[in-house]
Structures are given as C-alpha cells and as structure tokens.
Amino acid sequence: MNIERLKGSILAWGVLDTAAAQYVQGLKKTVIVPEMRPSCAGMFRNIPLLTRQKVACAYCTDNMLGILFYQGRIEETLLVYSREDARGITAPSGSSYVSVLSRAHGVKIRLHKGDVLDYNAVFKDRDARTLCGRTFYADADAVTARDEEIRWDELEPYEKIK
C-alpha cells in the first residue's frame, strides 16, 4: 500500500477487544495496526479481529509510527490498556512510544480499558532476542518487555470510549 493512501487514519495500540473493534468500525476510517513487538499482538490479535469486523487495516512495524505522525496521517490514537488507578494507566510495552508521539503531534488519545492479558501464556516472544519464536541470540542481553505505567497528565487530552 502506498503511504499516500493513509489520510485521517486511526492508530490502534494495545490488545483490542470486541468493544474497541466496534468503536473503530464505527469511525469508518482505515486503522493503522502496528506490529506491537515483542509479542506481535498487533499482527496476531488485532489484525484478525479487525478483519473479521470488516475494518480496513494497514499494518506497519512500530518504528514506522514516527513518519506517520510527522506526515499528519494519524487523526486519533486508540490506546487499549489493562489497568488504571489514581495515578494513571498500565498498558502494554511500547505504549509510551505511542502516547508521547501522539501528544507531540497534537493527536487526541482515546482510551479503552481492555482485558488483562498474560502475555507469557499467549505469545511466543518475550523480548527482542526472538521473533515469532525464532532466536537471534540466546545469550545476548535484552531489555525486558513489560507493561508501562503512564500518568493521566501524560495522556492529556484524552477521552475514554463510552
């Protein structure tokens, strides 16, 4: 797909559930679905779910989000998180990447509380040393992927899906 086709798109980050999928379906826009390393939840969970809901999707790797924001191709970010408290939310590894870029480009964040997922039970990869179960370096050091805590003020301005 030529990148020029992406205009006014919705970025979906986190493990989408049916409610989130129905929300983006209602927007009738192309949904950008990043890979979501290391789990690749974007590829293995979000794409199939959105495809079943007949939502137009465009896959990208996580590092392509910068240029998509830079070129103004993202109208709204949907961020699905697993827990919240008075300080903020707990969301999958990489959520800070998405929230900081969204705020830096004046893109509104739409929040949705989804399911709590045991990544270790569901996905093959735990960090960057492997991809789809293929090992690049068994004995290298790697930064452990873990949920990230993002303060409410770091998400402003945001709204929650009703």
Add this chain to the structure above:
Amino acid sequence: MPKEDFLNKSDYKTPLLFPVRFDRSAKTIHVLDETKLPWEEAYIEVRTLPDAEQVLYEMKTRAFGQVLLFLYTAASETLGQSAGEPETIIDTVARRFKEKRPTFDFPSIAALLKKALAHQKGEPPLEVVEAFIKRFDDSRKRRALAFAAILPARARILTLCNVNGELVYLYYALKSLGKQAHFYVSETRPYLQGTRLTLFELRKEGIPCALLCDNQAAALMSEKKVDTVVVGADRVNTRGDIINKIGTYALARFAQVYHVPFYAYTQYPLDIDIEHIPIEQRPEEEAFMFYETLEPRPESVYPNFDITPSTYISGYITPEGVKREKP
C-alpha cells in the same frame, strides 16, 4: 589504550567495517551478504553492473557498504576505457544505483569520485578509489575520538540500524580516553539491522550491549537509562535536517522530551530542501520479514526512511569533527 594505539589498531573482528572488498586478481567485488547475518558470514561475487544493481536492490548491502559497492563498481566499469569516458561511466553507475535505491545520494558520491580522479590525474581509478576509502576511514577514526571526547565517562548510548563499525570505533576511542560505554541497540524492524548487524558486530568485538524492541525506546529514556542517542544519516542538508532509517525521527522526539542529547553521523551536506528527497517505499511483503506464514496477509505500508528536522538534533559527527549548529 593510548590514542595512538586506537588510531593504528587494525585487528577488528567485525566484517561490517569494510563489508565490500575488491579482489584485483579476479577483478571481482566481494559483498558481505548482510541478509545472512548474524547466522552466516557469506560473500556474494559481483562482476558486472547488473550484478551490483541486484545486490543493491535486494539490500544485501547498504549504508557504507553501498558506497563501497558504488566506488568499486564505478572503478571496475572504467577499466580499459579511454580518457574522458570514465566520468560518463561513473555518472551512469550513479544513475542506475539511484534507480534501485532512490533515497541515497549516489550522484554526490559520483561527484566526489570524479573530483578525486581529476585531482589524481593519471592514477588508475582503482588506486584513486582505495585512497578515497582510506581517507574516509581515517576520518571515521578522527570523528570517533572527537565524539568520545564529549561523552560522559560511563556512556550509555542508544542507537538503531547500523553504521558500519562507527560504534566499534567509538567504543575504542572512548577506551583510549579512559571512558566506558554500553550500547542499547534498537532492533530496527522489519529488516532488523539493529539486531542482525549492530548487535552482531558489537558482540563480535566483545563490547557491552543490549537489545531492545523499537517501541521500548521511549520507556528506556523516561527511566533515565540513556545518556546519548546516536544514529547515522543517509542524507543531510546544510540546515542539518537528516534522512535516516525509519524510526529515527521518533527517537529524536523522545530524546527531546526526555532531555537526552541526540547526535547524527553525517557527511557531504547539500543545500537542498530535505522534503524534496523521495522516501523509498519498499515492497509490501518485506514489512513481514521473518514471519513464516501469513494467510491472509494484511495490507501494509513500508517507508524505509524518515526525516528528522534539525530542531531535534543536538549535534553532528562529521568527518571534520563534532559540530553543534549545522553539519
């Protein structure tokens, strides 16, 4: 390690310092097949311009490797040509290389080669190319020292993609100044140049390093685990805007938010509007690299580079040293 030892050191283990070499006796260019790293160090033999074009398009080599490939291809294509024709041949090679990799500035490298040929009139093109490469390598070592001088005593450096041995030089330059370094390497999907090339060469040299997924960079910086971000630059203009591997711009924005200095290795700046340079779009299927089966495969975008405006760049590591304002 004294500074002189660093400057004279030649026993590097990483093949990525010079990933393309010329075998004079066989008149063959040997290209390290980067797509096979880290599992295998294999070389592809290139004997003709079409061979070189294929290797280039398939990204068997890139960055400094594609510069070396261009130089050796241009030199070997001029072998046996009469006076006046080498310049035309060099321009032809540059044009054809640019068709395969439209973002990189082969015409500028061609101009430098023609200038060197004119300056060393009468010298065989291959000798001129080897001297050109030697001068560039010497400048890589000098800029490693210049950059090392401004880094902290225990430098935690975040990078992405691969800069062909420059970080290895940086590590030894830091050592010569009594400093230490640890590198965080962003994997750089979908090709995984960070994983397969940079982590490979750092580990080969025994240099402390750790791998991260691209999307972990913001969290890492927010946790104050990074002192400096350093990247390469495929293109740079005189204002200091750069084009580099996809994912670079995001790192620059995080670096600004979390107050981390952001540097870029640059050379040959041009007085151009960076927005006018085409951003290479790779074939869609390459975005799914390393997935074995995907049915059905979704639609994808794959811009191979992005633009980082100079606003987000703290300094430039140039052949002339570190520059703060402009490259």
